[in-house]
Amino acid sequence: MSNTVYSINGPVVTVKETKDFSMMEMVYVGNKRLIGEVISITDAFTTIQVYEVTTGLQPGEPVYSTGSPMCATLGPGILSNIFDGIERPLKQLEQMSGAFIGKGCNVDALDDEKLWDVKITVKKGDALSGGQIYGTTQETPLIEHRFLVPPSLSGEVVDTAENGKYKLSDCIVKLKDKKGAIHELTLCQKWPIRIPRPVDNRLPIAMPLITGQRVIDTLFPIAKGGTAAVPGGFGTGKTMTQHQLAKWCDADLIVYIGCGERGNEMTQVLEEFSELIDPKSGKALTDRTVLIANTSNMPVAAREASIYTGITLAEYYRDMGYHVAIMADSTSRWAEALREISGRLEEMPAEEGFPAYLPSRLSEFYERAGFMETLSGNDGSVSIIGAVSPQGSDFSEPVTQNTKRFVRCFWALDKSLAYARHYPAINWTSSYSEYIDDLSKWYKENIDPTFLRKRQELSSILQEESKLMEIVKLIGSDVLPDDQKLVIETARVIRVGFLQQNAYHKDDTYVPLQKQLKMMEVILHLYNRSKEIVATGLPLSSILQTGLFEKVSKMKYDIPNDQPELFDEYMADIDKQLSEVH
């Protein structure tokens, strides 16, 4: 008996009285074979969310079962590509339906015609278990793709192909499992997007994800395998921050999910990343990037899936032993997609119309991050950086609040900083990072034993300034004693010279940790020396007249990243000029 459409309400379609479908199964709906997913089953109705526009669909049209859940296709060809929320390659869609996305375009996620130069790393008689590597190919100049045995399989290699050029669906290794069944391993595999890929075990957080952004690396660092949220109202620079991280962070691979955001932003990423060169390898940034673009006007159900597609791709590369960073811009749009579908299902809403399962979905997502030992015994990590777009810039709304419970790094973007064009507009009083303790050992061993102490001094000055500013707002800065004025002046240097970072300046856009340390040292040296002088009773104004504060504020531009020796001149200059103050 065939199943047919009974009711249609936007992207939600039901089928009456059937027992043929299973939960989360992928189905094709209607004569145009629109892609959908089963989201609820009762005696009377099976409910399906459709990932495409349902205009023109009629009751009575067939619904086809596929027997498997929504899966991502995993194999070479993912990198440098751009997909929609359900892993359809947008370039192929463009060839099929032109500049506007049509309906019912079923295309393979990966190109099956392309030949890959495969090197097989196992031989006949080898025992292989799930997650182990049986071959490699150079997917892009930057990334070697390692073929992994599907996690559920294990057995003995009974046949291997020669090294050479193969298509995606060619069998290169045959595996005999315990029961004697032969499994053909090709260059690709499928994995259900809503299920985390298995790992051997979770390792403790120990390494920072270095981003080259001073306010992040120094004040609020994120770890490899960590999670961070970037909340901010519109125009505060969420997307800009995400772009900067995608460009400069030291992950091996970037998965950039544009979830319900602007079309032009995705175009911008596409254009910019193909022109930008990775500083470490000298190759184009697109070689290590995969984009998932489900813009705000594309179907809402696919927006909900895009987050899962993205993280599944990330986990796949993690299992090869790579450090992957995910930029999800923005998780609020994803939550809204949940709300929209929940509304169509007439579920009982919790806060602000969001479904009651919002927190559990968010936690499921963020828990897929981590620093892992993979099944093949390598180290790999997935770090998640999720943008949050709070309604009305109000951080007490449900998505921000629930996200805050599950992430350990919180970079709060501030409207008033953005209005003053202070970028990145990360507010240093309301942001935090819980990774400081985990990472302290790394900073001590790899950067400088005093790094964290200096960081603490820097943030104390900022804290004290924010207290003093309360007074200044009431009575002006003239009445403060000189030592407090010095705090305010130093904090200004920190804000302008250190926290503010110019993404368009060739040196300032990415600053290595060593330079960050040196900059901190110079600022603190200036502060401490000035404090000594002020303590002797000399007026602060005579110190300010030296112009040292302005000079130090501009050192981010004046000292190129590759000439750290110039910092010594700054130190000497401070000593010299301050000793002449009378």
Add this chain to the structure above:
Amino acid sequence: MSLQFVGLKEINGPLVVLDHVPQVSFEEMVELTLEDGSSRMGRVVQIQGDRAIIQVFEGTRGLSLKNTRTRFLAHPMEMPLAKEILGRVFNGSGRPIDGLGEVYPEKFADINGKPINPVARSYPRNYINTGISSIDCLMTLIRGQKLPIFSGSGMQHNKLAVQIVRQAQIAKDSGQEFGIVFAAMGVNNDVADYFRASFQESGVMKNVTMFLNLSNDPIIERILTPRCALTVAEYLAFEQNMHILVILTDMTSYSEALREFSSSKGEIPGRKGYPGYLYSDLASLYERAGVIEGSQGSVTQIPILTMPNDDITHPVPDLTGYITEGQIVLDRSLDQMGVYPPVSVLPSLSRLMKDGIGEGYTRADHPAVSNQLFAAYAKVQDARSLASVIGEDELSPLDKKYMEFGKMFEKHFVGQSFDDNRTIDQTLDLGWTLLSMLPVEALDRLDQADIDKYYDPAKAENLK
């Protein structure tokens, strides 16, 4: 001859329910004929088995359970398109109301449009000189951008929009034609007349397509109005290679219509009663701006919305700001001080300007000047709030300079007359003159070379 159904099952607000209809498709168009021979259009919004729920565009007044005959038209809502559509006036649901008869269509297009494939877009880079200093310098409009005006009731957003239309050289240098698509949603007749008169006065009326859904027209039509308008805009831009400027006013009325319709369908409301899908719905309109690779045309959108109670956190401006590429915010206190256009500089922003200004586009010093003006004006606000506590006399000399700068900036840079059309050089030079009022040490965003070239305190004296 297609089947007609006599009578209805249920009537609820703008919705009617019909039972026992086979072969109906989702979002199909419907024609309802009343006993007196008049007809209304409708659209299928939900299907359950052989029951169809239909929204009636012109409202359900006068409908009874037995006096109507319903005919299903077997196609979704479509707009007839032809190049001759320029210069015409339509009602909110795309029917001609200028007495010139139906458009002879070259093709029909579904008004819901289709999403532009992100890989088919090309990134907008060509700036549009609007002749308005605050916009050109600080929140530059780019061809293919969607830049809304956030205003409030009683402010001069319409005048500003007209000034942009009159002065904007959208098609300059490219030798292509330009056109304007104007959609009025829930505005009163005076506003529509004002726009019509201004278009006529500036002689562009033959290049304008107008869609008018006035405040007393049915709300269901209001939901269709921007979709019809954008379908026309896309056709003219991407098939006729024209540069199209779309003005949508007022998006708040549109959203309210959507809310009214949603609640009559019995949907679960989100914030302030607006439906949970307001974001997706607005995005499906705003995202229809842009430039497509391989086509020479472009769609630039200037939606206008009035913020209820001047509240920028209200759902409509809030969600709009998340979708559009920046915003021009108007400020009531500037308006009351007599500054026109009352652009509130700090919360205003253009996200696309960074790639469309500077060397090769406008002038090399443009990015730095606009950055410095923003930073300096932010300091003005600090100085003002301090002055309101301790009095202006007690301010430090630098803060006093900022106060003076703020006053002049608002008077000469933000403020300009309705027919003042400034070139980008004039605007930037004016910016430098104003910055020259400040001591050179305070200008921390500028290059030394530019300072040497343009910084001139003597000029600033003249301004006073």
